[in-house]
Amino acid sequence: MMQNEKVKVYFPDGHLEKPIWDALITAGYRLGKTERGYLIDVDHPKLVFKQVRPQIMPFYIEMGKGDGGITGEDILQNWMLKSNLKNVEILEELPLRPTKLVVAISEEIYPDVYTIEDFKEKVGDREVFIASEFPEIARKYAEKHGLNAIVFDPIGKTEAALLPPMPEADLIIEITEFGTTLKENMCRIIDLVMDKVHSVFIVNKESLKDEEKKQVMENLVTDLKEVIESRNLVSFYFNVPNEDDLRRIIDYLTENGFDPTISPLAKGGAAVHIIVDRSRVKFLKPIIRGMGAKRIATSPVITFGD
Structure with missing residues (x-):
């Protein structure tokens, strides 16, 4: 690593922001949001944190715009299916509580559907719409189950695409922890795509060749893991x-x-x-x-x- 060059790490927003923020504070890092909110001040001479959505991190890191970041296995897998990332790898799996990637339908629209086989029997060969923030995973799922599907990304609030009257989607493929939000919106889980979706620290392979950058990121991940594991x-x-x-x-x-x-x-x-x-x-x-x-x-x- 060149003198004065820092390690740029993407800091997640959304549901990962608080546990990662809390873990770093507990590990002794002092953090603060800048006026614009995208850069996160950190009292480490070799680190720069920039906050972005986890969904875009694999692309940024593949392009060499950052050295590492914290995202989900589901997001990484979706990018791998889309672009076959060559410069990104997982440095460590973080011991945060895993989530699940599930398939769900509206109970009101499909009251008798409890499995994907029920759904296939109900819709036959007609065209169906699948909403998912993981469109490549959704396309692969549709192909595997022989569904004549149009897949689209609803850009957040995926379950809303199922809500009657006149829903935009027949199926959604969505991340969930306990299924509470889905149940509140009268959505029924009918299949499991990924049983345990972990949060991961991903890195640019070229950055790993720089021993100083590698050491900074490994120490950061170790600090995170030690604090998160200590909760239990x-x-x-x-x-x-x-x-x-x-x-x-x-x-x-x-x-x-x-x-x-x-x-x-x-x-x-x-x-x-x-x-x-x-x-x-x-x-x-x-x-x-x-x-x-x-x-x-x-x-x-x-x-x-x-």
Whole structure:
């Protein structure tokens, strides 16, 4: 990397903006929106953040206009189908909660349709309209299922294209997390296109050849991942008053991948501390309790967004 040259990273807007912003703040970055709102100030001498829609990032990075960015696997796949990107690759998958890419219809327009096979039987060979922000994925899906389809991008609010009266689309292919917005708009999911759609940090391959740029982006991604993963971790504390129980508990913890911190108690025995995934706590508590642990407690490792 040339002296004074910075690494340009595209910062996502939309639903990814807040979790990425919060993660970076928690990781120690100071961020601020500029007056125009597109450039994001960051207290890092080698980073420049510019905020754009995740849908355009693969194109910008393919053209060498930026070094990296945070987008979705679905967006990247749609671009790969459209343009066969040669200069873009995934550096890391981010541990944010994945979404799903689904096929949905209007319950009012198609009350008896529950599967894509039901839909095909209902429409036969007639022309159908598919609305999707992922038109290349939608075209591939239509071809796979033998649908005589016209695919269009509704430019946001995809589910609105299904709403009666006189909807613009027969089907939509849309991203969803829990399906709440679809249900609120009387849309029924009838098929799954992608089960787990992850957020990814994508990079320009030429930028990766520059070791300094590569290091800056790898450190940025590591900072993001460490904070995001910490949301699911808790500190797990307990006392072991009986010295005879302590060795047994330590052996159990180390055999199961933990590296406990042991502090002596004033009246004998020890206080034990480990870091554990929140989902394991309910299973670990009865085992540790049965081995002689007392005064078991947990606390968050990190408060996300502070």
